[in-house]
Amino acid sequence: xxxxxxxxxxxxxxxxxxxxxxxxxxxxxxxxxxxxxxxxxxxxxxxxxxxxxxxxxxxxxxxxxxxxxxxxxxxxxxxxxxxxxxxxxxxxxxxxxxxxxxxxxxxxxxxxxxxxxxxxxxxxxxxxxxxxx
Numbered sequence: 387x388x389x390x391x392x393x394x395x396x397x398x399x400x401x402x403x404x405x406x407x408x409x410x411x412x413x414x415x416x417x418x419x420x421x422x423x424x425x426x427x428x429x430x431x432x433x434x435x436x437x438x439x440x441x442x443x444x445x446x447x448x449x450x451x452x453x454x455x456x457x458x459x460x461x462x463x464x465x466x467x468x469x470x471x472x473x474x475x476x477x478x479x480x481x482x483x484x485x486x487x488x489x490x491x492x493x494x495x496x497x498x499x500x501x502x503x504x505x506x507x508x509x510x511x512x513x514x515x516x517x518x519x
Contacts, residue, residue, distance in 0.1 A: 393429055397438055405440050409448035417457050417468055418480050424470040428458060431466075455479070 395412045397405055416422045429437060434445045449466055452458045457479075458466050471479075495505050511517045 406444045406447035410451040418476045422468045426468040428466040
């Protein structure tokens, strides 16, 4: 992706998720699925803020999150670029994030009285399209 072009993100003020988290989540997804490849430049913080109609601080926080995760690198005077990650590293990062998100959901289900079989069936129903996404 060339930084001359706008990055298409879908942000919502109606979401419970903070704007900086929406930005980092969507860029993370683009990196992990390979839509943004190694050394692809990201828009400057100011440009991204202008494009997404958010504050510079919001974009800065998103980029800082991605940098801490090792998904992007800052090159002094040049901007932010997608880090070089192997397919295995990307898959591992995605799986770790899934596990982090699943933990509280599964804990809630167990506390609500569901057993392992019922939880597994609910997950299978999701994949079979029987549960809304």
